[in-house]
Amino acid sequence: MSELGVGRPTKRRAGSAVGGLPVADSRPVLDGDAVLGSRCTVCRYPTAQQHLPWCPVCYGATEPARFARTGKTWSSTVVAIPVGTRRPPFGLAYVDLDDGPRVLAHLDEPAVLALGTRLEITGTDDGDLVATTEVQ
Amino acid sequence: MNQAMLWGVGTSSYGRFPDQRVESLAWTAVAEAVQDAGIRPDEIDAIIVGSVFGPPGVATRIQRGLGIPSVPMWTVENACASGTAAYHEAVEAVRHGRFKCVLVLGVDQMSTLFSGAIVPEATDPEGAASLPLPGLYALQAQRYVGEFGVTPEQLAAIAVKNKTNGMDNPRAQLRDTVPTVQEVLDSRMIAEPLTFLQCCPTSDGAGAAIVGGDRGDRSDLRIEASAMVSGALWDQRSEDVWGFASVARAAEKAFDQAGRTPQEIDVLEVHDAFTIGEIITLEALGIAPRGKGAELAPSGHTTRDGAQPVNPSGGLLSRGHPLGATGMAQLAEIAWQLRGQAGPRQVARHRVGLVETMGGGAAGMDGNACVVTILSTQS
Ligand SMILES: [Zn+2]
Numbered sequence: 001m002s003e004l005g006v007g008r009p010t011k012r013r014a015g016s017a018v019g020g021l022p023v024a025d026s027r028p029v030l031d032g033d034a035v036l037g038s039r040c041t042v043c044r045y046p047t048a049q050q051h052l053p054w055c056p057v058c059y060g061a062t063e064p065a066r067f068a069r070t071g072k073t074w075s076s077t078v079v080a081i082p083v084g085t086r087r088p089p090f091g092l093a094y095v096d097l098d099d100g101p102r103v104l105a106h107l108d109e110p111a112v113l114a115l116g117t118r119l120e121i122t123g124t125d126d127g128d129l130v131a132t133t134e135v136q
Numbered sequence: 137m138n139q140a141m142l143w144g145v146g147t148s149s150y151g152r153f154p155d156q157r158v159e160s161l162a163w164t165a166v167a168e169a170v171q172d173a174g175i176r177p178d179e180i181d182a183i184i185v186g187s188v189f190g191p192p193g194v195a196t197r198i199q200r201g202l203g204i205p206s207v208p209m210w211t212v213e214n215a216c217a218s219g220t221a222a223y224h225e226a227v228e229a230v231r232h233g234r235f236k237c238v239l240v241l242g243v244d245q246m247s248t249l250f251s252g253a254i255v256p257e258a259t260d261p262e263g264a265a266s267l268p269l270p271g272l273y274a275l276q277a278q279r280y281v282g283e284f285g286v287t288p289e290q291l292a293a294i295a296v297k298n299k300t301n302g303m304d305n306p307r308a309q310l311r312d313t314v315p316t317v318q319e320v321l322d323s324r325m326i327a328e329p330l331t332f333l334q335c336c337p338t339s340d341g342a343g344a345a346i347v348g349g350d351r352g353d354r355s356d357l358r359i360e361a362s363a364m365v366s367g368a369l370w371d372q373r374s375e376d377v378w379g380f381a382s383v384a385r386a387a388e389k390a391f392d393q394a395g396r397t398p399q400e401i402d403v404l405e406v407h408d409a410f411t412i413g414e415i416i417t418l419e420a421l422g423i424a425p426r427g428k429g430a431e432l433a434p435s436g437h438t439t440r441d442g443a444q445p446v447n448p449s450g451g452l453l454s455r456g457h458p459l460g461a462t463g464m465a466q467l468a469e470i471a472w473q474l475r476g477q478a479g480p481r482q483v484a485r486h487r488v489g490l491v492e493t494m495g496g497g498a499a500g501m502d503g504n505a506c507v508v509t510i511l512s513t514q515s
């Protein structure tokens with residue numbers, strides 16, 4: 001849908017992917033064998049958000065954290081329309097990381113997976129997390 | 137606390153009107169609401185506007201045609217619940233005696249901003265990752281289908297029901313034909329399992345209401361409850377699908393205020409931006425037990441001649457979805473239903489009505505905001 005945002009400003013911040021100005025990237029970051037985020041030093045709440053003022057659950061101090069790349073599928077879908085620079089079909093899943101937060105990942109192969117299917121974050125594509133069905 | 141009443145409602149038509157001014161859409165709705173309330177414009181002592189994509193200063197641009205100078209006026213944005221969030225502020229202000237007569241307005245003109253689906257918000261993690269709103273609802277739906285075994289036909293039945301109702305709504309955007317369940321399922325896939333006919337269109341439109349105190353007019357509707365909640369964290373700890381908990385929190389407050397049970401509601405307008413939304417919402421409102429919401433439409437419970445009609449206007453699926461205006465359109469429909477003015481859409485029992493608007497999309501929250509209001513006739 002690359003024509004969106006071109007030739008006409010939209011009130012919604014479209015980002016550079018659809019012709020708008022670049023914005024700070026808020027997506028979770030994959031760093032080697034870990035997904036980066038924060039963890040509360042008091043209640044241990046894990047989140048993929050960074051630079052928080054305090055723990056949003058107990059208001060304790062947070063510290064940077066590294067979360068395992070493996071987890072379970074909370075839900076998944078195959079999107080059949082173009083979005084940004086993405087061409088359909090593409091698969092998306094919410095993945096509950098084993099020791100961490102729920103993150104949105106693109107699937108390496110578009111598919112609707114059974115709830116709880118094991119996934120592994122194997123890389124990124126243009127900043128998006130990419131998940132692959134874990135080899136048993 | 138003063139009793140807040142709904143004095144009058146009005147709306148524009150809903151559709152794609154890129155050649156109309158935003159103000160024109162708003163003025164149409166305001167004029168109808170003022171006439172419906174039977175007031176002079178200078179009785180209005182505050183203006184609250186709900187809009188998501190309106191131009192900066194949209195309220196003032198509308199005000200310059202109204203001749204209501206110097207009154208307190210502000211704009212609120214709460215995603216799809218912007219219109220009813222503005223309404224909620226008006227109700228609270230009247231309850232607390234701050235104002236005697238408030239003009240509430242919801243307006244958005246989407247056709248001048250987007251040529252198709254809404255562009256996801258690039259500053260949001262999910263938006264940056266190309267998750268469109270139908271994709272978010274699709275993830276909700278797939279989780280729900282996996283947990284409760286809802287069938288594609290049950291999902292499609294929501295679209296058939298609401299599009300059937302919408303045929304009798306002259307202000308609705310989509311009212312050409314009523315699809316069959318099979319035609320809904322055969323329409324182009326947007327995000328599995330949601331097909332094109334299970335998604336509301338983006339639209340242009342406005343809705344207005346006059347909220348005031350009890351002036352002894354028997355045609356005014358009693359606002360038994362108005363509750364608004366913002367979002368809470370929605371994450372790996374959540375036992376509910378996205379969006380459920382915010383509706384449930386608002387519903388609990390509203391039923392508590394009104395001193396009513398969900399079974400006492402005669403007619404409802406709820407947020408059906410996507411078919412799964414109506415199912416989840418009716419469960420969160422307590423109209424159906426958890427996991428049973430999908431049975432309501434196929435069983436006839438929520439059809440217009442059913443025990444508890446839901447979206448007799450055709451809902452967002454027929455009317456379309458001008459974000460800021462949607463809640464006000466829902467409110468107008470419930471007002472017309474309760475007063476017996478809904479013409480061919482009129483439901484049989486219409487003493488107590490409920491409006492629910494849920495706005496969401498910010499990643500990691502169970503919604504941006506949700507408003508639930510309960511109104512009744514004075515009989
Ligand atoms: Zn904590």
